[in-house]
Amino acid sequence: MRRTLRIYRRSLGAHLRAVLEYEADFWVLIVAGLLFQVLNLIFLSAVFAHVPALNGWSYPEAVLLAGTYGFVNGLGPLFFEGTWRLAGKINHGELDYPLTRPAPVLVQVVSGGIGLHGVGDLIGGGAMIGWGLAHSDIDWSPARIGGGLLLLASSATILLSLIVVGNAASFWVGGNHPVFAMTLIRTGDMAKYPLSIYGVAVRATFTVLVPYAFISFFPASWLLGKESAWIGLLTPLVALYCVYLARLVFRLGLRRYDSAGH
Amino acid sequence: MSLVEARGLTKIFRRPEKDPGLRGSLKHLVQRRFKDFRAVDGIDLSIEAGESVAYVGPNGAGKSTTIKLLTGILVPTAGTVRVAGAEPHTDRMVNARNIGVLFGQRTQLWWDLPVRESLALLRDMYDLSPAFYKQRLERLDEVLGLADLLPVVARKLSLGQRMRADLAAALLHQPKIVYLDEPTIGLDISVKDRVRQFLRELRQDGTTLMLTTHDLGDIEDVCERIVIIDEGRKIFDGPLAQMKDRFARVRRMHLQLAEPTPVEKLAERLPDVEVIAGDSPTEVTVTFDRFTHTAGQIIAGVLDVVEVGELHLDEPAIEDVVRKVYAGELLR
Amino acid sequence: MRPYLGLLRMSTRRILTYRLNSLILWIGGATFLAGSLAVWHALLSQGAIGGYDWDQMKAYLLVGWATASIGSAYGDWWMASRIFDGHVATDLTKPLDYQWARFSEHMGGLATEFIAIAIAATAIVTFTGGLVVPGPGQALLFAVSFLLVAPLKFTIAYITTMACFWTQNFMGVSWAKDAVVTLFSGALIPLALLPAWLAGPAAVLPFASITATPAALYLGQATGWEALRLLAVQAAWVLVLWWGARLIWRRALRALTVHGG
Ligand SMILES: Nc1ncnc2c1ncn2[C@@H]1O[C@H](COP(=O)(O)OP(=O)(O)OP(=O)(O)O)[C@@H](O)[C@H]1O
Ligand SMILES: [Mg+2]
Helix, strand or coil: CHHHHHHHHHHHHHHHHHHHCCHHHHHHHHHHHHHHHHHHHHHHHHHHCCCCCECCECHHHHHHHHHHHHHHHHHHHHHHHHHHHHHHHHHCCCCHHHHCCCCCHHHHHHCCCCCCHHHHHHHHHHHHHHHHHHHCCCCCCHHHHHHHHHHHHHHHHHHHHHHHHHHHCHHHHCCCCCHHHHHHHHHHHHHHCCHHHCCHHHHHHHHHHCCHHHCCHHHHHHHHCCCCHHHHHHHHHHHHHHHHHHHHHHHHHHHHCCCCCC | CCCEEEEEEEEEEEEECCCCHHHHHHHHHHCCCEEEEEEEEEEEEEECCCCEEEEECCCCCCHHHHHHHHCCCCCCCEEEEEECCECCCCCHHHHHHHEEEEECCCCCCCCCCEHHHHHHHHHHHCCCCHHHHHHHHHHHHHHHCCCCCCCCEHHHCCHHHHHHHHHHHHHCCCCCEEEEECCCCCCCHHHHHHHHHHHHHHHHCCCEEEEECCCHHHHHHHCCEEEEEECCEEEEEEEHHHHHHHHCCEEEEEEEECCCCCHHHHHHHCCCCEEEECCCCCEEEEEEECCCCCHHHHHHHHHHHCCEEEEEECCCCHHHHHHHHHCCCCCC | CHHHHHHHHHHHHHHHHCHHHHHHHHHHHHHHHHHHHHHHHHHHHHCCECCECHHHHHHHHHHHHHHHHCCCCCCHHHHHHHHHCCHHHHHHHCCCCHHHHHHHHHHCCHHHHHHHHHHHHHHHHHHHCCCCCCCHHHHHHHHHHHHHHHHHHHHHHHHHHHHHHCCCCHHHHHHHHHHHHHHHHCCCCCHHHCCHHHHHHHHHCHHHHCCHHHHHHHHCCCCHHHHHHHHHHHHHHHHHHHHHHHHHHHHHHHHHHHHCC
16 A cells, blocks of 8 residues: 555656646646636626525525535646546557556556646645635534535545546546546536536436535535535545545456557 | 467457448348458467567457457457467456557657656556666657657657657556557658667567567567467468578579670579579579579589689578468468 | 648548547537536526526527537647647648648538537437527527638637647646636626626637627527627627638748758
């Protein structure tokens, strides 16, 4: 485990150094990441200019929710960016070499790149969380702070696991681009709004089938003390389940790997 | 038990069957058909420690696929593989420490990283101690001229430079067995010589080598045993010399005669043998089938007619032999 | 003409080859549409916002989603990656006009995009109980404007991909473009609902012609001369950007020879 973490850290570090070589790209990416969070904010502010609340969620609460979703989404590009190259690697037979090395293939894949636009998401999302918390009505206690951090870590784990699951689908789907994963993750964008606006089918799907709701809605509900806040406390369990699922799907996929002719 | 043991090794790929054109694509959309394709078909192979084996065959014979099976990249459809006692695709991690792999067409260097970073990452994966790593780099630098390449980003390397860096990457951890799939593809003569020299040294160090190539010069320089496969099946396995003995029937003898002699006169004395005049009136070339004549008989025949100054017997060219094998002339 | 039609067909076929990918892409688009519908449904339950009631907003979102779909099957990725991996050199040796060739490929996606749009429209009608439809006159205006979206989106994507000649990283540029287009076209939120400091720039930028114009024609918010004016603006943007792209391309080629592709 320690060894695996070290390999992961070194690999990510090497890619970070490589990316930092191109200063212009660095800024373009950060700005692009930030822009998306700004769009979310513009949408919310334009809407809340006309309505006081969205299904019982006030403006600061909605900003907190969207900010959490954005913040967690920034972790993917920063720490799991290599995963998005899996489809191309499978298609071109580029898992051949990783398979001949004494390190977990998943770790080699996941750490195979870094996307600095995540920094923009972290900054934008973080700012929205901060502003949202400051303007929401929360009775703070050490337990609430600790719980909040635990839930944040769990929700990040869920999203990163979903990224792995989605991209591992490329073992079955084929093609050069991770379209399945893109769909899976983009669908999750619906979770940046309060879950209660959706119909019962969507709510059930997002809670049980693909747990997007545990990325931001349930943790934020717990923090804000919304109705059925206790569900938020299940987030760590859901996270563990997602990790298990991601490893399983990747392992099964790897068994299907056929390399490429030549 | 041998270092590498494969029994009945088989790999079947499933290929989509699609008619050409837009119609074909649309049809495949509705009705998906597949066809099984046997890339490797029941291969038995044992390689002892320290051997160096050339693995040759025409395009599409199944060479690369075999290597992928032996290295644990692909899971065999049938048959077993053991490499140093481990089953490569299940004991992947254990096997990985024993082997080094190079696919000449593809690099294992990280595309956007300088070569130095790639090598350092491999160092971490193989848990090499700093001292060992340094010593290996020095050694590899000596034979491959690495120093200039270290700071360069992999994507900017020329083909020859890339291959040198890739060789270093494959051999960094001093593997027991090295699989090389076309290690000299696209290289110029001087780099090729350097690579071959390097492979010879590797062999002298006691490393086990398995090498596929279309450049038979690689084989003659480096390998003592040759395995020929075609359509996924083994059609020859034995020492290089034995293959020549067995399949190189035609021999060529160049003779320098003491005085000008018409070729007809010699041909008369040597029936069933082709005699051709050389560049000068005193030179002739005699081509004979070594299963029907010995070199001694030929010389005796010529001596009946004229004194011989010098003579020289061509080595059977492995190229000719392999060409015939590929063409199906010397099958099974 | 023939070679361009050939490219168009090739492009359609490529999209069909990765049919599963295309299918999943559309499903992804559909869930996005479903999400927007849900948000607006909740928001509009207490009454209209900025002049949009639920029925109009439904139609607006459908038009917005449809215009966003145009060109997405082909994708600017495809063009960009050809520049990165040096294929552009091969493309340049062909006796074809580069811009027209890429445009043909872009249009190759239209067939599948139209199918997807039709399916989405049917789904909205089925699941949300109907959809406002314009009268014949407005419908015609809308159709013309919708057709103009294809070349308009192409030129914008095409100009964006040329950033590849100057930066190593197309992704960031492409996203920044997407963000800007989404905001200023009206795909994020109807332009009328934007705060003044954003509505101002939106009015003068070409992006409004992508979503706001077709939507206004569909919903009958612009009729008569105003409708024709909007169409004229849209057509003018197509021409300006098309020729602007040519100018930039000429400069980009210079960069290409400098960097060696
Ligand atoms: N991943 C794959 N999927 C489907 N078919 C494959 C795959 N890999 C190889 N093949 C097929 O298996 C056969 C053997 O391929 P292989 O790459 O082993 O040949 P080779 O002997 O290495 O040929 P070459 O000398 O051209 O490199 C070929 O017909 C090839 O088309
Ligand atoms: Mg091969």
